[in-house]
Amino acid sequence: MTRLFSKAGLKILIFVLILLSFVLLERFYNLTSYLNAHRLKEVVLSYGRWAPLVFIAIGTIRPFFLVPVGAFSIAGGIIFGCLYGSVFAYTGIILGCFVAFGVARVLGSDFIMSLVKDKIPYLDKINAKRGFEIVLTMRVLPIFPVDFVSYGMGMCDISFKDFALGTLIGIIPGTIVFTYLGNAIGSMSLQRLLTFGILYIVAIVVPILIRKKLLKWTAIR
Secondary structure (H helix, E strand, O other), rough: HHHHHHHHHHHHHHHHHHHHHHHHHHHHHHHHHOOHHHHHHHHHOOOHHHHHHHHHHHHHHHHOOOOOHHHHHHHOOHHHOOHHHHHHHHHHHHHHHHHHHHHHHHHHHHHHHHOOOOOOOOOOHHHHHHHHHHHHHHHHHOOOHHHHHHHHHHHHHOOHHHHHHHHHHOHHHHHHHHHHHHHHHHHOOOHHHHHHHHHHHHHHHHHHHOOHHHHHHHHOO
16 A cells, blocks of 8 residues: 555656646746747747757647647748758657657556546547557547647557557648648748648548548547
8 A cells, every 4th residue: 555655646746846847947937938939930040050959849848838739830830941840840749749648658647637538539448459540540630639649648558659650650741731831921922821721631621521430440439
């Protein structure tokens, strides 16, 4: 009993320390002011050659603030352009997903479960043997918030290998589409905005239209 209590107490302590650290960071550094893409561009580029690493680091801690990956990708397009923006945004998003998965796997608290259950209604039906298919589908379908999927999968029996592979592949379309949008906004190009519309339909709308088939493929419905 003492060992169980100590383990549970340690998890709670870790969660409280993480939460407290971000409260202090917000208090002294006003992190939420950087949620504006143009403000973020100004700050990131001020680091010169280290700017890509700073942007990726922001992406790594992004899940703790639940900043949408679409907004982060758009910022990448505005700051670095389509090609490099996609690469840097993708790297930051992937690392952030891995961190969120790890936090949920280590803490495994009822609090995290209560946060993600409403966002992922199929959580209690997930079959770990179909882990890759499930994660890939949830990454491709924009109806599942990226961070809630990461936290939710960390609470399940899905292996990190399946989670990582499904995430590495499934995140690509959305990242490219929204980074392209950011680049189009930054350049104010009508042609690029029209191209974004086509990419959006292919990468975002089509998966929604065929979501029943995708969910059936995962065997969770």
